[in-house]
Amino acid sequence: MSVNFEVHAAGGFLHHPAAQSPIFSETAYSGTDPDALSEILSTSTSPIKVAAQANASIAYCCNFVSAGDLAIADCAYEGAISLRREAPSGKVIIFLPVEGDAVFNAGQEPIHSVPGRGAILGAGRATGARLLGRRRHLGLFVDQARINAHLTHMFERMITGDADFHPHIDLTAGAGLLLQQLVTNLHRGLGGGGLLQESPLAVSALCDATVYLLLENFPHRYSNELTLPAPAPAPRHVKWAIDFMHAHIAEPISLNEIATAAKVSIRSLQQGFRQFRNTTPIAYLHEIRMVAARRDLLESGAKQAVADIALRWGFTHLGRFAAEYRKRFGELPSQTLKR
Template identity: 35%
Template structure:
């Protein structure tokens, strides 16, 4: 029995409506079609000729995806176009493993779960009688949260410690909240009529993922800027993130920050060591760098440049080389070899 992805509206338009997903199937083709209907930007291939079974209940809400799944017979999934997110998996039974290359892999151990950068995963294997919970955070949401906490842009992929203790307080709390969200959107779905509560739980998952799991930016979280940046700077940065690929002038950013262009220039000089436009350019370059490393086959440098608001290819290449020490075409080639 299969139920396609469904959307349930939330009364308060200020909150993003969660999407509820459910599947119970013994068909490889039906499962494949389900993933495609969900709008997930991945193509999944199952490589087993044995009998097949798969069941999943999931909720997606504004870049945070939570799921409880199981497969009695086990399965293998080839990810031809991996999702741009970070995932935390807690096995309740059986074993699971992820291949990130020909020789690089990570697998669950006794009393440990797995954290992976899903953009690097090529094959996911779930053994017989495998049950698991999955928590996934989009790269955009996770990077923006780190930026919010550190007041510094995230310039490279976040590297998480690959294993976590399933009995640790933070893991138990995270997955208890995950279960509460999934359970709260089933049946009478009380969370669907309580959008503020839903948003709070979703934000708690994101915060615990960033602040509770060891990763390459953990030290930065412990050394936050001693003097908070002025509100105008924070508003300006929020506006930049929300309009990252749009043509923006200093006047536009200052208007959104509710200050004058001159005052905003001075505030950025004092608290960011750059001008607002330099800061915006760096954010865009960071985004372009990440896209070039994780692009689809056939992607051109010009495609990525335009996507991030760089209309002049020559200037983009020069600024990119200055920021990353190589031309964008070199990064694109490295990304294609991963």
């Protein structure tokens, strides 16, 4: 197996829409060993087991490029290959086939993926796949947390959990064809030291456009709600409360202090957050602190301990923090720190 690796630093990770310039990376692999392919496709939180069906020979050539928390793979395979995912990935994965047939297990019915017909596999839904002979596809990998950040921005309330995309995509026309073209151009522009690496702001905008294209054109849990008229903007006291939380995010502030800063009673503050943010003030504060902790874990490069980062953002019980973090992001804080 031959391996080539190159990394180009260009800013911090994207932790919310259009926040910062992304870090670029590229990795290429080729070989014939199923166990090596297992290692290539696995992550620390979501191992994948690859096997050659009937012990036949296989071959593969994969190129991965990433921009922050969005990655694109261009993979070609030879032979009959089975793959089994042994733990949820925490990512929404979109397969855009160029050649050949594949069958994904992601629910009650198998999902066939051939040229002209793509597949969206929700975070934690895909359990396995079979590649039937010669196969090539582009794969788009998007953190569920990034999708939720975009939905949160669109709805102006906290969104968590799986978006539950419908798994089938028509790639022959309309938004499906546009998605395939956009992902193809992103991969070409980022791979091999492409010119897009010299335009990090353009890459950020294109990555955001890709996620919004998914959310606005392919059916998911929130599609119907997106077609409704936008709700009335949040009242001033809710915005004041949110501004106060962000200004004092690492301090031990109380609900009473938040209400005082918002110039309303605690009851009015709670009603405002329930109506306009679909949550409570304390839950909102907890969420933005959790996102801040994840950003520090991603950017630390193992230079800081998980406990130090947790304490910085007000999480004093390390075991509870780890459990809530895993529920929120699909991996333990220590696993994020090792990326």
